[in-house]
Amino acid sequence: MLIFIENTPRAYAWGSTEALPDMLGTAPTGEPQAELWLGTHPGSPAHVAKATPVQHTLIDLVESDPDRYGVDGGPLPFLLKVLAIGAPLSLQVHPDRDQAAAGFAAEEAAGVPRDARERNYCDPTHKPELLVALSEVTALSGFRDLANAREDLLLLAAAARELGLTDGAEGFERAACRLVGRDAGELRRDFLTWVFTRDTCITAALACLAEVLAAAEAGDIGFWERALEEGTIDPDRLAALRALAAAHPSDPGVLVSLLLHLVHLAPGEAIFLGAGQIHAYLSGVAVEVMASSDNVLRAGLTQKHIDIEELCRIVNTGELVDPRFPSERLDHGLIAWRPEVPEFQLMRARVREADAETGSGFSDADAATRIDLPAPSPVVLVVTAGKVRIERPDAQPSEVVSARRGQSLYVSAGEPICITGHGEVFLATVGHDER
Template sequence: MLIFIENTPRTYAWGSRDALPDLLGLAPTGEPQAELWLGTHPGSPAHVAKASAGDRTLIDLVESDPELYGVDGGPLPFLLKVLAIGAPLSLQVHPDLEQAAAGYAAEEEAGVPRDAPHRNYGDPNHKPELLVALSEVRALSGFRPLTAARDELRLLAAAARRAGEHDGAEALEAVEARLRGADPETLRREFLVWAFSGDEIVGRALAALAAAVQGEESPLDPDRACVLRDLVASHPGDPGVLVSLLLHLVRLEPGEAVYLRARQMHAYLSGIAVEVMASSDNVLRAGLTPKHVDIAELCRIVDTGELAEPRFPCERVGRGLVAWRPDVPDFVLLRARLCDPEESMRAEAPEGSSPLVEVPAPHPLVLMVTSGRVRVERKAEGEHGLAEVASARRGQSLYVSAGDPVRLTGHGEVFLATVGE
């Protein structure tokens, strides 16, 4: 079955006011619209579009015939999102399966209300996630070598001293000293605890850093300086600004991706992107937020090892079709690029596109068109069956039940999330 689905964007303070309305072909509401959820997560399940008999969610659809619409008789193990990042998100970490199950059980036993602002675990599932940029996207992703953070802290301290801010320079030098030692993983964990300890050096260092990155004379790499200016403007005095120096800063071009394994610290900073994740909403925060920060629990679950390369490559799986396949069974993300047959014959087609893309569907697919208009077709079953056909434009989404492959034609770009291997 090819079923149109839709949802109302979620309004978080960090969202963009116009990016999601532009993608969906809707008028802006004036609110910051941050995320569009397309899945069966109970926090915001997608709805069957234009349902004839009242409102019907994708959960209702799966429960009406779990064998036809579900995965192993249950809801989708993945959640597809579109993110519109108008301001930096919190620094955050997601638990692995064992940590999520234990944390959820402990909070349930303690009677912590599921909607309590200090609750850490809303479900017993892990939350690895993969993000693919639709525009230029900036993100902090994974721990980088401590030497890089120490070098930047020394540059900031020197700039503060040249400006006559000797107290601030000493504070920044004290921060740098905390990152010296033989065991980087232990140093990072201890730094996280200290940054949120209330030590007055943290406040002095943050004030000195904020002053040092203003204007065009910042001693840092321009990208890092720009990010720090945004962070201190959005979250003045937040220890997460210092923590951000420990992380890789990544600038993604459209089509590039990052994969965020469970326990990996990260924060999205700006841009528009497609994201797929395990169906969970468990988040432990490490600053850059007014929300609850449980630094002890975060330090218990975070992986403080160094990440060699934050970008995650795709693989070509067919003409016009690429896949991002992380090492989890919950999801895989596919991208199809389609061109007109005439363009293909004249060798004028966009790179990596094809006039026809066939996508296997052994499990349900959630499909979203991010540019152009696409025809989705599944051949008829049996001698007298009728083929299923749907025409979807930019911003429209489909739920595709498991079955025979679907054929995509038209002109544009399509993302499809499905179950991993």
């Protein structure tokens, strides 16, 4: 069966006020709308759209016939989301399988309510995730070379000294000194622990950061202009620091950001976040798929619960060589992202009508006139551009739909599906090894 599904976007503070309403064809409410969840996670299960007078969720559908609608007789192991990032998210990491199971069991045994603010482990499962940009997306993802972080901290120190901000300069210098001399992984973990002690030098550095960045932007620091000309300073890094300092003044996570890769994803580029990889999304619109879990350990840039000790226990302190995750071409118009996890893979299908004008945000050369896709396991899809027709061979009426931008479908396991029309579709299903 092909079943339209829908959900109410989650109104987190970092959401955009315009992006999701624009995609869904709804009126903006003036409030931030951050995430659209399309799956069976109990935190916000998708609903069967306009099916009956009584609202049914995808959980209800799966429970009505687990063998027909579920995966291995249970809920969907993946969760598809659309993200609209209007402000920086928290710095965070996700646990691996064993850490998630142990953490969940310990908090259950301790009687910590699952909706408690101080709860770290809401689910007994891990949360690997993959994000694909729909617009340009900016993110912090994984640790970079410590030498680059030290250079940036020392440049900030020099700028502070030129402005006569001695205490702030000494704070940046002390931070830089903590990134020298021992195993890189130990230095990163110790830096995370130290920066959240809110030592007076950290407070001083953060207090002068906005002034340093404003003076740099105004051209009031002579050596800074020379450093920009020589390429010593990354203008994108400065822009990210300004955004973080404006959104979270005095938050130590702003300094932690200097240890991480700053990534700019063009539409269609992706990053994969494995267990323990520290990250934060800063801006943009994206499709995201993950194991169906909401386990998050936070390290700043948030008003939510922070547990630095637990985060430092599970964080992967190794250097990440390349944050981007490559796609593979399956057929003309069809690409996939297939990380080595059994819960999910993500595909992007682009189709066109031979005699239609482009107008869908991508080149006709990227699209096929028809895409046939196996569906041995359930599929959840969202249309991100144009309008498409989805059907099964020799289809009954319940197996043929037309869907426009912003609409989503649940597709039960069974015969292949055929996609035609003129548009773009993202499709999530179980991992490649499980198909």
